[in-house]
Amino acid sequence: MKKLLLLICIMGLLGSVVSCSGDDEPKKRGNGVFTVNPLMINHMVNTVTGELIGVSNTHNKLTVDTGKHIATLIVNYNDGTEHTMTFDDLTATPRKMLFYELRSTSDPTFRGYADVNEGSYRFCYNTPNGIRVISTIDKVFYACTQTTIEYSDSTETTKMDNVRYQFEVDPASLTAVVKVMDIQHAKDVKYFEDITAMSVPVKVTNTGYVLSGQNLKTTAHLATTLDSTGYVHPTTTDYPFKIFNATVDLWNDHMDAHFMMGDDATVTATGKTYADF
Numbered sequence: 001m002k003k004l005l006l007l008i009c010i011m012g013l014l015g016s017v018v019s020c021s022g023d024d025e026p027k028k029r030g031n032g033v034f035t036v037n038p039l040m041i042n043h044m045v046n047t048v049t050g051e052l053i054g055v056s057n058t059h060n061k062l063t064v065d066t067g068k069h070i071a072t073l074i075v076n077y078n079d080g081t082e083h084t085m086t087f088d089d090l091t092a093t094p095r096k097m098l099f100y101e102l103r104s105t106s107d108p109t110f111r112g113y114a115d116v117n118e119g120s121y122r123f124c125y126n127t128p129n130g131i132r133v134i135s136t137i138d139k140v141f142y143a144c145t146q147t148t149i150e151y152s153d154s155t156e157t158t159k160m161d162n163v164r165y166q167f168e169v170d171p172a173s174l175t176a177v178v179k180v181m182d183i184q185h186a187k188d189v190k191y192f193e194d195i196t197a198m199s200v201p202v203k204v205t206n207t208g209y210v211l212s213g214q215n216l217k218t219t220a221h222l223a224t225t226l227d228s229t230g231y232v233h234p235t236t237t238d239y240p241f242k243i244f245n246a247t248v249d250l251w252n253d254h255m256d257a258h259f260m261m262g263d264d265a266t267v268t269a270t271g272k273t274y275a276d277f
Helices: 002-029
Strands: 033-036 039-046 052-059 061-065 070-078 082-096 099-104 111-115 120-126 131-136 139-151 158-160 164-170 175-185 190-204 208-216 218-222 224-227 230-232 241-249 254-261 265-271
Touching (some): 158 175, 175 254, 175 265
Antiparallel strands (some): 061 070, 070 082, 082 099, 099 111, 139 265, 164 175
């Protein structure tokens, strides 16, 4: 009986050692390899004429080795026929935590970004059959800008460099949700966490999007000091975009916006479509 119990204990111990070893094995390897397969919007442009061929949705598979700073990307695009290309010589340079700049060692036309924190990806490249592809998710967001706000009265012009812009585009309906974050109205002494406009008209261009509309209703969240322990976040609809115009150039990584926030604040913004590193 003692021998049987001893044998059972030994088998149990061996089983626990094998189990623990299996659980720890990936941690010991520490290779830092991850793969993402996001659904993306592809802008396809004729490289000779510069004309927009069309827009399609496909998945692109990106594998990054964070230890070796290398990556492989399998892209798909559809210009009437399904095509697949593989970039297997990419460098993945970390710019900040889980944010990688991608470049090809053999193809200078390739440019890419992978922001794993936010789930934002963009790949720009030329194909062998003469198509330029801009592949991006539906959100162009956290665009960093320099923003100027001018007022219709004697209120001093406000200049801000931390205003962020997000554009969530639906190419099927040709509309976008536009969100402006961390912007201050000096005349009314209001700080907005965000101002959001729905269904902003969109035109797809050969480099990205142009957004334009008038009298767009918005919902805004204010950051108002409650006391020394926190904030309240009341909602207001009193600041529509009387006019709104923005150009989002994905190929050249540039954004310009000009809009009226309410009746007396005119906003001008310029910056990158990807956050500065």
